[in-house]
Amino acid sequence: MTVKELCGKCGFSAVTLPQEDREIKGCYIGDLLSWVMGRAQEDNVWITIMSNINIVAVASLADVSCVVLAEGVTLEDDVRKTAEAKGVNILSSPLPSYETAKAVWENI
Amino acid sequence: MSECLTFHYDVDGEDFTSAGQASVQVKKNLRRLGIPPEIIRQVSIAMYEGEINMVIHAGGGNADVIVYEDRIEIILADKGPGIKDVALAMQEGYSTAPDSVRSLGFGAGMGLPNMKRYTDEMTIDTVVGEGTTIKMVVKLR
Ligand SMILES: Nc1ncnc2c1ncn2[C@@H]1O[C@H](COP(=O)(O)OP(=O)(O)OP(=O)(O)O)[C@@H](O)[C@H]1O
Ligand SMILES: [Mg+2]
Numbered sequence: 001m002t003v004k005e006l007c008g009k010c011g012f013s014a015v016t017l018p019q020e021d022r023e024i025k026g027c028y029i030g031d032l033l034s035w036v037m038g039r040a041q042e043d044n045v046w047i048t049i050m051s052n053i054n055i056v057a058v059a060s061l062a063d064v065s066c067v068v069l070a071e072g073v074t075l076e077d078d079v080r081k082t083a084e085a086k087g088v089n090i091l092s093s094p095l096p097s098y099e100t101a102k103a104v105w106e107n108i
Numbered sequence: 109m110s111e112c113l114t115f116h117y118d119v120d121g122e123d124f125t126s127a128g129q130a131s132v133q134v135k136k137n138l139r140r141l142g143i144p145p146e147i148i149r150q151v152s153i154a155m156y157e158g159e160i161n162m163v164i165h166a167g168g169g170n171a172d173v174i175v176y177e178d179r180i181e182i183i184l185a186d187k188g189p190g191i192k193d194v195a196l197a198m199q200e201g202y203s204t205a206p207d208s209v210r211s212l213g214f215g216a217g218m219g220l221p222n223m224k225r226y227t228d229e230m231t232i233d234t235v236v237g238e239g240t241t242i243k244m245v246v247k248l249r
Contacts, residue, residue: 032214032215032216032218033212033216034157034214034216034218035216035218037156037218038218038222038225042145050212050213052213053125054124054128054212057129058128060132060135061128061131061132061135061152063152078125086132
């Protein structure tokens with residue numbers, strides 16, 4: 001399943017989708033960046049409530065397929081632009097992390 | 109050995125908005141060189157953690173990544189406060205990160221353990237009051 005398909009199926013909204021056809025494999029939930037860095041797997045969906053600029057570098061280096069901002073967390077426009085420029089997909093979910101993960105699990 | 113390639117970066121100590129840029133650049137360069145993805149991932153993670161540590165704990169520093177035929181070396185050098193107890197700093201969960209950066213998601217005390225875990229060799233040279241140099245090696249198999 002691609003990031004774009006996941007976005008539609010789960011009812012998430014696209015914040016930026018520079019690589020919408022990236023394939024998804026598994027999911028990791030976390031807000032502490034070094035945990036995500038060390039534990040998230042390549043192509044995972046990364047669910048977090050963190051929205052500062054540093055999530056872009058972490059998503060890019062950990063090579064996750066997309067970031068899903070839970071709890072309806074929004075992004076500053078400069079963060080969105082950086083993500084777009086770096087090819088980092090970011091979605092937004094109105095649900096808390098658990099329900100967001102559940103939606104991913106049911107649709108993946 | 110003549111067949112090596114060096115990338116050098118100055119890591120800014122103030123700037124959190126561009127923190128991680130050296131690592132992102134290294135990743136790009138290694139991709140261009142056709143280095144295997146698993147190796148790139150190891151180098152990216154280790155270097156990012158080291159780079160961020162220099163930004164948070166040492167006021168910035170220098171990063172060199174040297175690509176040899178059989179290995180990639182990452183050398184991170186700073187003139188920060190040094191690490192008093194390296195064994196303690198290496199423990200998962202140990203962190204002196206200030207609240208200002210914890211609110212950004214740093215300070216889990218997992219950076220140094222990640223660096224160790226994702227590299228084949230890691231040495232820390234540190235002198236309190238003078239600075240820290242960390243050398244990591246990822247072997248190309
Ligand atoms: N370059 C450095 N100069 C001085 N102290 C350092 C340096 N790197 C690490 N330390 C010390 O070692 C501790 C542990 O580092 P580590 O990277 O494991 O965790 P952290 O940076 O505090 O949090 P995290 O990496 O999980 O965001 C730091 O809190 C700091 O006290
Ligand atoms: Mg750290």
